Amino acid sequence: MSRRRLLGFFEEEDDILAATRAVRGAGYEISDVYSPYAVHGLDKAMGLEPSKLPWVGAALGLAGAAAKVWFEIWTSEYDWPINVGGKPFNSLPAFIPVTFEVMVLFAGMSTVLAFFIVARLYPGRGAEAPDPAVSDHRFVMVIEENDAAFDADVVHRLLRQFHVGRVEERVD
Amino acid sequence: MASAAIRPPLIAGDKTPQQVTSDICAVLDRKPGPLWLGGFLFSLSLLLLGAAAVAYQIAVGIGTWGLNKTVGWAFDITNFVFWVGIGHAGTLISAVLFLLRQQWRTSVNRAAEAMTIFAVICAGLFPVIHMGRPWLALWMLPYPNMRGPLWVNFRSPLIWDFFAISTYFTISATFWYVGMLPDLATIRDRAQPGFRKKLFGVLALGWDGSYKTWLRYETLYKLLAGLATPLVISVHTIVSWDFATSVIPGWHTTIFPPYFVAGAIYSGMSMVLTLMIVARKTMRLEDYITVEHIDKMCKLTLAVSLMVGSAYLTEVFVAFYSGNSYEQFAFINRVIGPLGWGYLIMVVCNVGITQALWFRKARTNLLLVFAISIAANIGMWFERFVIIVTSLHRDYLPSSWADYAPTSIELATLVGSFGLFFTCFLLFCRYVPVIAISEVKGVLSIGRVRALKPAHSSSPVPVAAEEEEVPV
Numbered sequence: 001m002s003r004r005r006l007l008g009f010f011e012e013e014d015d016i017l018a019a020t021r022a023v024r025g026a027g028y029e030i031s032d033v034y035s036p037y038a039v040h041g042l043d044k045a046m047g048l049e050p051s052k053l054p055w056v057g058a059a060l061g062l063a064g065a066a067a068k069v070w071f072e073i074w075t076s077e078y079d080w081p082i083n084v085g086g087k088p089f090n091s092l093p094a095f096i097p098v099t100f101e102v103m104v105l106f107a108g109m110s111t112v113l114a115f116f117i118v119a120r121l122y123p124g125r126g127a128e129a130p131d132p133a134v135s136d137h138r139f140v141m142v143i144e145e146n147d148a149a150f151d152a153d154v155v156h157r158l159l160r161q162f163h164v165g166r167v168e169e170r171v172d
Numbered sequence: 173m174a175s176a177a178i179r180p181p182l183i184a185g186d187k188t189p190q191q192v193t194s195d196i197c198a199v200l201d202r203k204p205g206p207l208w209l210g211g212f213l214f215s216l217s218l219l220l221l222g223a224a225a226v227a228y229q230i231a232v233g234i235g236t237w238g239l240n241k242t243v244g245w246a247f248d249i250t251n252f253v254f255w256v257g258i259g260h261a262g263t264l265i266s267a268v269l270f271l272l273r274q275q276w277r278t279s280v281n282r283a284a285e286a287m288t289i290f291a292v293i294c295a296g297l298f299p300v301i302h303m304g305r306p307w308l309a310l311w312m313l314p315y316p317n318m319r320g321p322l323w324v325n326f327r328s329p330l331i332w333d334f335f336a337i338s339t340y341f342t343i344s345a346t347f348w349y350v351g352m353l354p355d356l357a358t359i360r361d362r363a364q365p366g367f368r369k370k371l372f373g374v375l376a377l378g379w380d381g382s383y384k385t386w387l388r389y390e391t392l393y394k395l396l397a398g399l400a401t402p403l404v405i406s407v408h409t410i411v412s413w414d415f416a417t418s419v420i421p422g423w424h425t426t427i428f429p430p431y432f433v434a435g436a437i438y439s440g441m442s443m444v445l446t447l448m449i450v451a452r453k454t455m456r457l458e459d460y461i462t463v464e465h466i467d468k469m470c471k472l473t474l475a476v477s478l479m480v481g482s483a484y485l486t487e488v489f490v491a492f493y494s495g496n497s498y499e500q501f502a503f504i505n506r507v508i509g510p511l512g513w514g515y516l517i518m519v520v521c522n523v524g525i526t527q528a529l530w531f532r533k534a535r536t537n538l539l540l541v542f543a544i545s546i547a548a549n550i551g552m553w554f555e556r557f558v559i560i561v562t563s564l565h566r567d568y569l570p571s572s573w574a575d576y577a578p579t580s581i582e583l584a585t586l587v588g589s590f591g592l593f594f595t596c597f598l599l600f601c602r603y604v605p606v607i608a609i610s611e612v613k614g615v616l617s618i619g620r621v622r623a624l625k626p627a628h629s630s631s632p633v634p635v636a637a638e639e640e641e642v643p644v
Contacts, residue, residue, distance in 0.1 A: 013617060033383040036189055037354070037614040043387045051391035057399070075314060075323035084327055097332040097410055101339040104403045108343045108396055112350060115392045116377070119385045125378025127357065134381040135358040137189035137613075 002171050004145035005031065006155060007130055009138055009165040013039050016139035019162035020045040023143060026158060028150065034129050034140040053118075057111035064106025068099045130170070138165075145169070182276055182615050185459035189613045193358055196605045196612075199455050200359065204602060207454055215594035222588005225581050226301060234304050236581045242574035243564045246557075247582040248302045249414075251589060253556040254439070255295035256337065256411055257432075260404050261440020262288025263344060266351070267400035270393070275618060276468055278611040279460045282355075282604075283451060284444050285348040290596040291443075292341045294589040299333070301585070329413040336410040343403055347396045353379045353389070354610035408436045415559070422502035422563030425490065431483035435555060438476040438522065442548035445469055447597065449542045451606060460607050467535045473548070474529040480555075481523035498568065506562040510575065514558045521551025 010016045017039060024030055030046055043050075069092075076082075077089040087094070116122065130140045143155060156167055187195070204212070229236045239246055262284040269277040300306045311317075312334045314324045324331050357379035360372035379385070412432035415423035445466065452461040491503040507515050525547050528534040535541065566573045600606070 034381040035383055035386065036358075036381060037610040038386045038390050039383075040614070042383055046383060048384065048387055051388045053388060053391045054395050057395050071314070072326045076326055080320055080323060082325070084325055087327055091327045094327040097329075097406070097413070098326055098335045100406055101332075101335040101403075104399050104406075105339040105342060108346060108399050111392055111395055112346050115350075115388055119388050121353070121377035121379065121385070123374045123377055127360065127373070127376070127378050127380045129361075129380035129382075132361040135354065135361040135379075136193045 004169065004171050006143040006145055006152070007168045007170060008141040008143070008159045009131060009168070010141065010162065011138065011165055012163065013139070015162040015164070016141065017042060017045055019141060019159060019164070022158055022162070023141065023155065026154070028155060029144040030141060031144050032142045034131070034134040034138075034142070036135055036137055036139070039139075053111050053114055056114040057107040060110035061103045061107025064110075065099050065103035068102040069095060072098065179618060180464070182279070182462075182464075182618050183460055183612060184462050187459065187616060189616065192612050192616065193362070193609055195457070195459070196607050196609050197359060197362065199601065200603065200605065208598060208602065212595065212598045215591050215598060218587050218591025219595050220588075220591070221584055222586075222591050225584035225588055226297075229301065229581050229585070230306060234302065236579060238577050238579045238582060240574045240576070242567055242572050243561060243576040245564065246561050246576050247578045247586070248298045250553065250556045250560055251586050252295050252298035252302075253411055253432075253560075254553050255291045255298070255589065255593075256408065257436035257439040257552060257556075258443045259288040259291035259295065259340070259344070259440065260408060260433070260436035261444050262286070262291070263400050263404040264437050264440065265444065266347065267397040267404070270397045271401060274468075275615045276465055278608055278615050279462075279465050280444065280448055280469070280607075281611070282348075282351070282608040283447060283600075283606050284440075285344065285351065286597065286600045286604075286606075287440075287443060287447060288344045289341070289348060290593050290600075291440075292337065292344065293596070294593050296337055296341065297589065297592075298585075299330075329410065329417050332410045333414055336407045340403060340407045343396070343400055347400060350389070350392060350396065351608060351611075352604060353377060354381070355605045355608060357381070358609055359605070405433055408433045411436075415563075420563050420567075421496070421498040422506065422559070425487065427483060427486055427490065431480070431487070434476050434479035434483060435522075435552060438473065438480050439549060439552035441469060441473040441476060442545040442552070445473065445541060445545035446549065449538050449545070451601065455601065455606065457607065460612060463536050463538070466538060466541060467532070470529045470535040470541055473545075474526055477523060477526040477529075477548070484519060484523065501566075502563055505566050506558060509562060509566065511558060511562050511565070514554050514562070518551050518554040518558050521547045522555060525551075 008019065010019065016033065016035065020030060020033060020042060024045065024047060033042060033046060035042065072095040073090050073092075076091065076095075081089040083089075129135065130142065131138050134140055141159075144150075145152075159167055183192075185191075234248075237247065265277050265284040266281040266288075270281075300309050303309060312324060312331065314326075315321075353376060356372050356376035360369055360376045363369040363372060409429040409432070412428035416425060416428040418424060448461050448469070449466065452458050488503055488507075491499045494500075506512075525544055528540065528544060534544075561576050565576055
């Protein structure tokens with residue numbers, strides 16, 4: 001079955017926020033909203049769960065730190081111990097700065113990579129925004145029409161309340 | 173709404189999002205003007221001078237420097253610390269002020285982050301040159317090698333420094349790029365079909381403004397800001413440990429980490445002021461980087477200047493309170509010794525002149541602020557020079573006391589690093605939006621009440637009432 005979507009084009013931040021709340025409150029499924037900037041509060045209006053990306057950062061950051069501590073102890077105490085100014089081979093406190101840097105590096109880079117993967121961002125991906133003006137000023141709300149309860153008239157009326165610019169139906 | 177009535181708008185000129193896009197991208201669409209071209213060629217020639225000097229000292233060896241048996245660290249390390257310090261304000265503005273929800277940062281964060289990256293590149297050059305055999309720089313990496321494998325000494329602050337600077341550079345560059353994705357998409361979408369559109373299409377990674385992506389992006393941004401904040405503190409702390417873990421009087425003090433971090437942020441803020449005052453004028457961005465922005469940055473500069481000042485006082489006090497005669501001598505020599513003039517420049521420029529910023533009249537006089545920021549840059553360069561050279565040149569044995577003066581090669585290398593910095597910065601101004609377009613759009617509504625348009629239906633129905641009517 002083809003996928004039918006109703007697209008509402010808005011010009012103002014307040015409108016898209018209120019419209020999203022209203023459309024979702026009326027029981028319709030908003031598959032996505034496209035916006036030129038991160039509108040504060042839109043995640044709540046769309047009912048999106050907070051991102052789990054911080055867990056990736058925490059897990060890989062700690063893994064990186066642990067690996068680094070192991071590596072420092074292995075190289076300095078076991079593989080080739082060198083007496084530096086009579087300091088102990090396993091100079092754990094002196095290993096902290098590098099361990100910290102490696103933890104930050106792993107946490108940061110792994111979260112960025114995870115972000116690229118989950119958001120499916122990669123070089124060569126074409127932009128799929130419903131309107132090129134999204135990156136300038138326009139807000140676009142995409143409502144799924146496959147719902148049995150979908151009533152185009154009601155949705156149109158609802159969107160018009162929030163100064164929708166135009167409404168468009170797309171089938172793919 | 174209550175806040176709207178109290179807070180003045182952050183962006184002047186009652187801009188719409190479209191205007192923001194076109195104002196900031198206008199510079200990128202124009203052909204470069206004579207001012208930019210002149211500045212670029214000048215910076216490039218400085219860079220070439222520096223490149224020639226670096227090539228010469230690598231070929232001949234660092235015996236071309238003014239160093240001697242007593243003063244083993246001087247100009248090169250001064251420049252290294254100077255440039256790393258400058259980088260720190262970029263992270264302060266992009267990460268710390270983000271976590272503190274200082275929304276005025278949106279106008280300056282992109283440029284400040286760019287400054288960070290270029291400053292760290294300049295900084296990184298100096299230790300590599302200082303190695304004398306820079307082609308062996310990769311020996312700092314702990315990779316399995318044919319020399320044993322001989323691993324690096326993880327107890328050494330110089331290795332900590334290598335890890336700190338490279339992590340700092342990687343994270344800052346990534347933070348900058350990720351922050352730029354939405355703006356790269358904006359350029360892609362408004363570019364005419366052709367090479368530029370393709371290039372920015374690749375760089376923007378297919379960013380389409382989906383809010384699901386925005387939400388993850390915001391999470392990522394917050395996380396990177398949270399990581400960059402302790403990182404920036406650790407970086408200059410580790411830089412200060414290069415000195416503090418030694419047993420040289422004047423270096424061996426526990427105040428060094430906070431002292432260096434405060435100094436770094438101070439020098440960086442003054443560099444941001446220098447750059448922003450010029451950029452807003454030449455690129456006609458007065459509506460985005462308003463006098464209020466400069467005013468706020470001045471207050472920050474003043475605050476860190478006071479921290480630096482209290483570090484200066486504490487340092488001297490502790491030297492005398494310690495009862496350690498070597499420490500006391502180091503400070504007497506620092507203040508009234510042969511390089512006392514450097515100490516005077518440092519105190520006057522970093523703590524003296526900046527006091528003018530207590531007054532709003534001074535903070536809003538951009539010419540004066542510009543002059544103060546230049547003085548602060550000079551003062552902070554001298555701070556590092558004074559710390560490094562005065563602590564070394566009169567050591568424990570008076571028979572080995574020596575003087576230090578930079579050679580022309582060292583001066584040319586410093587000039588070259590400025591050339592590199594400004595060449596990169598000018599290219600940045602031409603090819604990427606200097607102001608974070610999407611972030612500025614997000615703060616447009618601050619301090620502004622929206623002019624209400626009438627709804628399309630003749631009598632607008634309150635939202636709540638309509639919601640009840642809708643069959644669910």
